[in-house]
Amino acid sequence: MRITSTLALGLLLVAPGCIGSIRETTSPRTATEMLLVSTAALRAVRLFDAAPLDGQRVYLDLTNFESIDKGYVQSALRDHVSGAGAILVEQVDGDGERPGADVVVEVRNGALGIYDGTFTLGLPALPITVPGLTTALVSPPLYIFRRDTSQGWAKFQMWIYDRRTGRYVGRSPELWGASYYNQWYWFGIGPFDGSNDIYPDWDYEELFRTEPPRARPHGPEPPPPGGDDRPVPGERRTGPGPAGDEPADTGAPPREGGPRE
Secondary structure: OHHHHHHHHHHHHHHHHHOOOOOOOOOOOOHHHHHHHHHHHHHHHHOOOOHHHOOOEEEEEOOOOOOOOHHHHHHHHHHHHHHOOOEEOOOOOOEOOEOOOOEEEEEEEEEEEEEEEEEEEEEOOOEEOOOOOOOOEEOOOEEEEEEEEEEEEEEEEEEEEEOOOOOEEEEOOOEEEEEEEEEEEEOOEEEEEEEEOOOOOOOHHHHOOOOOOOOOOOOOOOOOOOOOOOOOOOOOOOOEOOOOOOEOOOOOOOOOOOOOO
16 A cells, blocks of 8 residues: 555656657757757858959859758858849859859858757756656656757858969958847746747737738839929929929029020
């Protein structure tokens, strides 16, 4: 009877700790991990000074860039370099009507991943020996306070060489990018979302309450209905202006004399 009572008490004590972990994702990676990595990578890319590449034909070489997030980094880098005025080419040497590159930018990946850390104030999980059982049970942890932090880190570097001569042109400094996400536990209750810089602080009801503005096609504004009645510089009108009966004055001096013969 005593063994049965001890076993029941032990099961009650360890039951909260034996439930198991909750599945956080149905995909190979969680959204938090992907956001941490992509945010850190984008911040590292933006540190690259691409202004000297303005007007040059550039080929981005990511042959030695190894990462599961290579596609995102490549797209972010193409956007950054193109925005600085560079002309992106898809091949190093020319082929027929397609010109080759002036310079080649080789990208290397020093780091692109996640760091996880935990700070705990309280009692950790402890083994419990129950008479009559061959396996030890584990008590649930008793946390007064716990913080789980995840950080995304990226470290890139670019070096540039002339495509025709193969001569060294330049090298960027080490480009670092970082991001973070924290969760908190209080007296064993949690997790609660803490500080982070990857998830936007949006009010979804306010965000979708009004219809978003529609994009206007590129190009000049269309003329107003009824024709374009804007004044021409240097012209003085003698007829009524668009807003009343008074003649419109463009600021040009009046012509003197009659028409020339």
